[in-house]
Amino acid sequence: MDLIPASIRPFMRAAFLPKVSEGDGALKASKFSGKPWLNKNEHWPVCQHCGKPMQLFLQLNLNSLAESIQGEFGTGLLQLFYCTSTDTDCEAECEAWLPFAKSTLVRVVQPDTEALDIEIPDIENYFPPKEIVSWEEIQDYPGSEELTELGIDLTDNEWDNIELEYPHYSGDKLSGWPCWVQGIEYPNCPVCNQRMRLVFQLDSLLENTISELNGVSHTIFSP
């Protein structure tokens, strides 16, 4: 891309935008909302704050990602559950936008045992399921603040030239560069203390369904 100054080009990362179709897919499908794959010996995950069933926000089948990113985040199903209950305001009280919040659950399961046959429980603010049927690969670059942190100093003039078309994608995406809303805040892995990297940036569901969050992305990081 000619638009991008040479000093920035080395920071290009591939990111993948989900293409969806309406409706729930198979139990092991990649999807937003809908029915997660659960082990037959477990219950639907509940919020550690209010005890209500949490909503499946995202299930990613790591075995069937776009080919160029296959295996990058391991195998199995990555699942994000999120409490959307408003009477206890779990989102604010648990600071759900932070990693490891009590009103969220991020995990990877290996769906090689018998699955739990369960109906979707009553969940406040439940949004209709969408299956992720394919991925569109794009080029993604760090946001301006992160560029500065990476030691790149663009002149105002250089920045003016690229700003409008600068490929830093703020919506739902797999991999790529996180779009920070309030400053750069990479979490560290609680086990090895290494800085975590972006797996998935989830934006659209939150913006559409939970007004208080307005524009805050929930972001999944991996060790």
Ligand SMILES: [Zn+2]
């Ligand atoms: Zn809750």
Ligand SMILES: [Zn+2]
């Ligand atoms: Zn770690």
